[in-house]
Amino acid sequence: MAVLAAEHISKTFGSEAGAAVGVQAVRDVAFTVDQGTFLAITGSSGSGKSTVLHMLGGITRPSSGRVVLEGVDLAGLDDEQLALLRRRRIGFVFQRYNLLPELSLAENVALPLELDGKPRAFCREAAMAALEQVGMDHRADHRPDSVSGGEQQRAAIARALVTKPAILLADEPTGALDSANSKNVIELLSKLVLDDHQTVVLVTHDPTVADAATRVIQMRDGQIANDTALPRTTGVAE
Amino acid sequence: MRLGHLLVRQWAMRPGRALATVASVAVAVGAVVATWVAADASRSGYRRLTEAIEGAPSIEITSEEESRFSIEDLPSLGDIPGLRAIIPLFYRPTLLRVGEKRVREIAMGVDCSTLVDQGLLTLAEGEPCIAPDEVVLDQGLAASLKLGVGDEVLMFARRGIKRMQVTGLAESASLATFSAGGGVVVEIAALSDMSSALGLVDRVRVVLKPDATRSQVLEAVADRLPASLSAEVPAGRASMAEDVLHAADLGLDFVTGLTVAMSWFIVVNAMLMNVTERRRGLALVRLLGGTARQLRHTVLVEAALLGVLGAIVGAGLGLLAARPIAAGIAGALNAPLTEFTYDPVIVWIAMLMGPAVAMAAAWWPAREAGRVELLEGIAQAPPPPARGVSLKYLLGAVSLWCIAALILLAVLLELIPPRASVPAGTVTMLAFVGITPVVLPWVSSGLVRLVPRCWWIEARIAHEQIMRQPVRTALTTGVLVVAVSNGIGLGHAIRDNVDNVLDWYDGWMQADWLVVQAGALGAMPPQAGPDAAAIDTLAREIPGVAKVEAIAVATGRAAGVACVVVARDLPGPGSGLPLDAIGLDETEAREALERGDAFVGTALSQKTGIQPGDEIAVEVYGRTTKVKVAGLVVDFMSGGVAVHVSREAGRTLFGLDAIEVLLVTAVPGQAAALQEPLEQLANEHGMLARSFAEMQSMIDRVVQGIVGSLKSILMLGFVVGSLGVANTVTMNVLEKTRTLGLLRSVGMTSGQVTRLVVIQSILLGAAGGVIGTFGGITTALFIQISSQPLLGYPVQMSLRPGLIALNLGAAILVTAVAAWLPARRASRLDLLQAISSE
Secondary structure (H helix, E strand, C coil): CEEEEEEEEEEEECCCCCCCCCEEEEEEEEEEEECCCEEEEEECCCCCHHHHHHHHCCCCCCCEEEEEECCEEHHHCCHHHHHHHHHHHEEEECCCCCCCCCCCHHHHHHHHHHHCCCCHHHHHHHHHHHHHHCCCHHHCCCCHHHCCHHHHHHHHHHHHHCCCCCEEEEECCCCCCCHHHHHHHHHHHHHHHHHHCCEEEEEECCHHHHCCCCEEEEEECCEEEEEEECCCCCCCCC | CCCHHHHHHHHHHCHHHHHHHHHHHHHHHHHHHHHHHHHHHHHHHHHHHHHHHHCCCEEEEEECCCCCEEHHHCCCCCCCCCEEEEEEEEEEEEEEEECCEEEEEEEEEECHHHHHHCCCCCEEEECCCCCCCEEEEEHHHHHHHCCCCCCEEEEEECCEEEEEEEEEEECHHHHHHHHCCCCEEEEHHHHHHHCCCCCEECEEEEEECCCCCHHHHHHHHHHHCCCCEEEECCCCHHHHHHHHHHHHHHHHHHHHHHHHHHHHHHHHHHHHHHHHHCHHHHHHHHHCCCCHHHHHHHHHHHHHHHHHHHHHHHHHHHHHHHHHHHHHHHHHCCCCCCCCCCCHHHHHHHHHHHHHHHHHHHHHHHHHHHCCCHHHHHCCCCCCCCCCCCHHHHHHHHHHHHHHHHHHHHHHCCCCCHHHHHHHHHHHHHHHHHCHHHHHHHHHHHHHCCCCHHHHHHHHHHHHHHHHCHHHHHHHHHHHHHHHHHHHHHHHHHHHHHHHHHHHHHHHCCCCEEEEECCCCCCCCCCCCCCHHHHHHHHHCCCCEEEEEEEEEEEEEECCEEEEEEEECCCCCCCCCCCEECCCCHHHHHHHHHHCCEEEEHHHHHHHCCCCCCEEEEEECCEEEEEEEEEEEECCHHHHCEEEEEHHHHHHHHCCCCCCEEEEEECCCCCHHHHHHHHHHHHHCCEEEEEHHHHHHHHHHHHHHHHHHHHHHHHHHHHHHHHHHHHHHHHHHHHCHHHHHHHHHCCCCHHHHHHHHHHHHHHHHHHHHHHHHHHHHHHHHHHHHHCHHHHCCCCCCCCCHHHHHHHHHHHHHHHHHHHHHHHHHHHCCCHHHHHHCC
């Protein structure tokens, strides 16, 4: 069953601002993502892969086409409804972790639940559970700047998972990590897909990371160049 | 609040930023409190100053028919707040005879013992008059008649001659409030009975409490009166005092309004920077599902909390700053501050103002926070702000100027009161701040060219950084624009007005010596003194006297409005006229005066609509005479509420004979030799002889007092401006930590970083100074145009390069000094921390 569908989405930057000629970053991209899929979108720099991810997550709106998440057309939502959808149904992981430096790891993880008005005790409990899931519960009260990059990324994954989202979107999650930490993060994501049937869409330019996915979409010049289902279980290639 | 703990953590993690924001609010609130309290102290000082001239502040009730009226017609007024005493007055001209000496005088009927009991009439000697045959005399008059307590004097009344016994001698100054120039006090029932007018009064003087606002009491009294009676501010001394107060009040209102505007810019700027610096964090919260409403709410709550803190600190600092300023102002006005007092309402308003202004100021940043681009949250570095400014700033500024111009026009046409020009002036200033982003690129790049070549790199980067944040730069510059506009605008207005008054005095009083009635300096109460008419003849006979001009003055009414009537000797042809007649040359004015025509003061013309060519009814001593108006004159006597005629016309038309002032010019080199004979002559006639230099110094003291008090408040504006700029530059450095760290990492020395920050600040100061200069000149024009209805004539404005240079220099100096500490901080940044800073 498709959790997510990109229906002929395109994105042109600059046209909204009245520029004479916009830059078309994505052209007529269409695909669906089933529950429990580990999809890797790959491509060189400027191929449009991150823009596709941003459109899937409702961070930016397509210039044409539509994105449907669990049957909900994102184009039909206003900014506030989109915020609620991101909060409850989408988890984000970024290359630079993007943890708030003022908050502890547990507080960072609990933030989406706090924003949703959940009781504080519940938030703390859920955050601890998410941190435990990524093996970071022992660092719960540390500030981001007092742990390593790999640990920060694990905490960021915990934050993405804490609301039990329909889909986890990761933008170059290993881009800032060394190889050992990269391997740990990819193993963690694979484990989520395998054990919890979590749907993950990951953008990367690293072929070894893409090898861990169950499906790979390769982009070139804003279009899908290749869409391949990999006949093996998730895991990190040695 | 769901994001409350995030706020608290942010404050704890970046205390500098939170403290700088609190400091901004504190500076703003402190400035408003200090200016407000200082302005109040100035008002109170002016009041005491004018009371010294006027006596106790009062209003006067008279009959609409300009005749006596029954005291029974007066409604009960006792419950009106602010009243100290209600004093019925009865006047009649009389003749006193002591031995062979006869003196024409105005007798005043009053409840003498009540006046003495209430402290409104001070007796230098003896007791108040109670019985019908008792009289109290002016101390000076008694001295000139050689009369003392217990002596007898004959008084001519309608019912014949009456022998009166002198029971007391009154101090001249305390008589001024009631006497209309007379020096004889008789019990009111006795005097009205002597005039066959028992139960009638000429006027009722309502004396106010010191803290009462005359305009409010006047309105309340007027509401109670029947149609046959009217209430007004007494002519003569009082109207001058009132006009001085109005004009000074207008100036203080302008300063207070501009300080509020400046404070507003400081707070808006701080809030804007506070939010901008956290833009990435806010975008991230938004990315994680925070709604725009949640972010707006968070920013506003933070503003309220920081606002409360800032208000508490600011109110305290403001009161601390106000104390020495108020003392300085009181000293400048020669009205010693016995006790520092302030209205607690000011503090309460300030306490509310802090969070309210902070929240209002945060509204736009809060809205922007809600609209933050989500991609900023995941960007490695925030995107560069959009360069350049749209036409909307220019259109906004032009719209504000149009609004201000319309208000000014309405003030000029007297459709709305002059006070309405204060918010209009503030709006004009806002417009100048509004066009700052438009003109800043040219001003800044022009200024960069003036920086020495060896600092060119620093100057270029400083310029670029300024250009990257046009709105914030405009707000920072706005603080200086307002401070400089304040300084230049009010400085010009004050100097022009002062010069105008001094020029008038120079023209009006061209003499070496003045012989004046006691207590009359600068105020001119009408006639008093024995044989006053003869004193000018006697003065002319003194050896060494080249010229004597006599001036007679009386209170009266013109076109139904209380005024003073001034009759003056005309100097010979070629000597110039002591009247500044508008639109007439000296010959035309002289011919008109010789014909017996009158000139009307601009303020009286403004009040009554009297125009040249009109024939007006002028009442003096109960006698109404029609006189033709030849023209209008700029006049500071009685605030311009005056009718001027030649001395001859004064005698024939109004019976105005007694001399108030003698202007004596000495033969060259003989001025000092005239001191003794003039003092002797003055003494014999119950008058005072003063040298022109002494008079000049007295006028200078009063003028300097007012100028000094306004200068103190202007200085406060600059201090606030410098604190605001220091704070803004500090926040700028905090925000640019990463950029400065990067510059250091690519080889910029700490000295270069220091220069970069200081140059940036100086560019802001100079740009603010340049734009503020235009704002200041506009403000000066604004004040002068808007005070025209008060003064009745336009004050000529003259550009003062020295004043402009002083303000520009102060703005640049202030910003350079203000940037020094932040610059030092920037140069000592830990490189690793700086480049990893978000």
